[in-house]
Amino acid sequence: MAVRRAGLGKGLDSLIPSNSSIKTKSSNETRSEQNTENVRTVEKVVEKIVEKPADVYLNINQIEPNRKQPRKNFDEDALVELADSIKQFGIIQPLVVQKKNKYYEIIAGERRWRAAKLAGLKKVPVVIKEFSDQEIVEISLIENIQRENLNPIEEAIAFKRLIEEFSLKQDEVAERVSKSRAAVTNSIRLLKLTDKVQQMVVDDMISTGHARALIGIEDPKLQYSIAMRVVDEKLSVRDTEKMVKDILNPRIQKKKDKDPALEAIYHHLEERIKGILGTKAEIKSAGKQKGRIEIEYYSQDELERIMELLESIN
Template sequence: MVAKRGLGKGLDSMIPEKIGNISKEEKKTEPNNVSRETLININEIEPNKSQPRKNFNEDGILELADSIKQYGIIQPLILQKKDKYYEIVAGERRWRAARAAGLKKVPAIIKNYTTQEIMEIALIENIQREDLNPIEEAIAYQNLISEFNLKQDEVAERVSKSRTAITNSMRLLKLDRRVQQMLIDDMISSGHARTILPIEDGDVQYHIATKIFDEKLSVRETEKLIKNLNKNPISKKQEVDNSIYIYKDLEEKIKRIIGTKVTINKKSKNKGKIEIEYYSEEELERIIDLFENMEQ
């Protein structure tokens, strides 16, 4: 028999199990404190700004929207009343799908939580559904620790993970930003990322991460690569530096043409993206006009 999966005390303890429209816990409270499932206008609902999940798969949202059109929302959203709107405590993915499905109202339970409880519930729900990428999860742990002065073992207890798992997750935030983005984009795995961590130089980290993606290296092959790098760090560093100089040179050339900051981010051997910054609507229009004139 497979054991039922759970995290810490789980959402069941923070969002009580319901009997009909009233929970077991709420039956013991005074009538005016009873939280009942109700229908809320979807336009009166806003997402939680502290939601740890920042990336939502649009295809998955549309698939859920199709399911909602057929069967409705099976599990109600958990909301908290603010001044002029309701804030989502749990269920942002369902809310997004409901909007895509064209629903005017959604079933919800209105509860009152502290800011810390809201963050914990959102984190637990996403971990249980495996919805967070490794960086989102690490940032969520870091926010709980920094904002509420929790220790790593206290966070571990709340989400039913080992203290080591929390530590290893948060170590990923020491990676170069470009490497973190590659992890978010699923270009490298968490195993690859942990192998790169002992390297302190961000440019070298990024160089190795790109090599992993380009050559489809396994974690074991990456470990061998790191060992060879440690034996001959100078030549590898020079190789990275040369690559950096080439891209910096190209960035300056484009900057002189466009007249604003340009960043080239290499993602793979022959692919990448160019970011062009603008600081006002007028400047954006100027850049667009510049490109249009180039076509003539």
């Protein structure tokens, strides 16, 4: 474990000034305005680290990404947009690189490097600096976190690395990245999910709200099974929370309340209704000879489709 220094050392202290802040999303701020603010913050940070950037241009093929950087997934559409911008205006903020044996390693600016390759640039502006291993990790983590380019799982891994590699507390991490302590805590908790469910978060199959609800399910197979049910049935976060609660705290019912044979019949009928209507249906008994059938729909168009099917039944 790395020895803890006052604050975070020169790298991260330079990256995150004590009086810096990142605007949080609100209903009256557009995504582009927030991204612009975050980019400006990072650019000021990088300028402070590299002091006065020199106009040095390197062949783009001499540069390679940092294999330990937290972000593994890049939005292809966003890269194309950035490439178009680079074609028009060039690269405004130089890449920060470090000399290796036969190449230069990117410390900050991999997204710009990828977009520059798409744009067909042969050379890119760089600032060549020497950094310690600790400073490299700090810069790559904080640049990505503040630019909000990380998916929820990558961000969680980044927070965990800051805590484990630099002996930070969660509130210290929260202060450095301009997030609440609760946000950092909830983010790290996502790493308790099984790998398959984490990948579902990365792929936007389920939201972080769904994911947090599933954390309470410790059995990996059951957790993944419920996650797939969330997707298949298009369950809301509230529905998922209720389902998990029912699994963790099953209600104690008297034997007479449920007839296994009747439950099997209900299940069979529910599947038949689902096959006819193409949507989930549930039969709820309210005693002998009575009950109700609940049919789910997920849009106005689907409701109208179901109504047409019902009206066509003679």
